[in-house]
Amino acid sequence: MNRIIRTLAVTSVAAGLTLLAACGANTMPGMDHGNTTSPAVSVPAGAAFNAADVQFAQMMIPHHQQAVEMADLATTRASDPEIKQLAATIKGAQQPEIDTMTGWLTSWKQPTAQPGGHNMPGMGNMPGMMSEQDMTKLKSLSGNEFDREFARMMIAHHNGAIQMARDEEKNGSNPDAKRLATMIEQAQTTEVAQLQKILDRL
Numbered sequence: 001m002n003r004i005i006r007t008l009a010v011t012s013v014a015a016g017l018t019l020l021a022a023c024g025a026n027t028m029p030g031m032d033h034g035n036t037t038s039p040a041v042s043v044p045a046g047a048a049f050n051a052a053d054v055q056f057a058q059m060m061i062p063h064h065q066q067a068v069e070m071a072d073l074a075t076t077r078a079s080d081p082e083i084k085q086l087a088a089t090i091k092g093a094q095q096p097e098i099d100t101m102t103g104w105l106t107s108w109k110q111p112t113a114q115p116g117g118h119n120m121p122g123m124g125n126m127p128g129m130m131s132e133q134d135m136t137k138l139k140s141l142s143g144n145e146f147d148r149e150f151a152r153m154m155i156a157h158h159n160g161a162i163q164m165a166r167d168e169e170k171n172g173s174n175p176d177a178k179r180l181a182t183m184i185e186q187a188q189t190t191e192v193a194q195l196q197k198i199l200d201r202l
Contacts, residue, residue, distance in 0.1 A: 041110070049108055052171035056164065056181065057101040058114045059126050063161055064094040064101075066130060070154060073138060077146040082198055086191065090154070093187060097180065104177065128160015144202060151199040158188040158195070 041051035067090055074087035105112045130138075130153055141149055161184055168181035 047108070049174040049177065050172065052168060053174040053177040054105065054108065054110050055114070056168040056172060056177055057105050058112065060161065060164060060184070061098055061101050061112065063126055063129060063164065064098045067094050067154070067157055068098070069135070070138065070150065070157070074146070074150055077142045078150065079143045080147040080198065080202065083147045083150060086194060087150070090191070097184070100180065126160065127163045128157040130157065148199065148202050151195045151202065155192050155195050155199070158192045162188050
């Protein structure tokens with residue numbers, strides 16, 4: 001009898017370990033991104049996207065929205081012509097990208113925002129995102145002071161977007177999403193260099 005009990009116990013433990021291993025094997029790449037509070041993204045079997053693609057779009061949309069808000073402020077507050085021109089370029093590029101990523105999420109039948117409000121402007125889980133205090137400060141400035149603060153903030157903001165884009169290039173599976181991530185990385189790397197040159201001369 002004892003031998004039978006021991007055999008059943010070993011079989012039960014082995015089955016449990018097999019189940020745990022199977023669960024681990026089904027974890028989608030790009031699910032973590034260092035954010036343990038984000039719920040798992042449900043991806044249908046055979047879908048043309050994975051969890052990393054969904055998270056990339058859900059996070060990049062509000063990230064871009066904040067950049068557009070910052071660029072709008074430059075219209076009336078900036079004094080440097082190059083800052084004004086670059087702000088217009090940023091808005092012109094990022095608003096269509098917002099529309100594109102929103103369209104993807106809708107077609108994938110995924111929420112356009114992360115559950116729990118984790119992608120609201122100023123939330124700390126997105127690299128380079130400005131806080132409400134940062135945005136309030138920027139809105140209070142004008143002229144040269146605005147130009148310098150805009151350049152500093154947009155450099156940090158762009159570097160955050162570049163990090164998110166690289167995560168998507170590494171972990172995503174949807175070709176269109178990965179292609180957009182590459183475009184974002186390349187464009188914003190160039191703009192960071194331009195912003196740094198502007199900041200150096202201001």
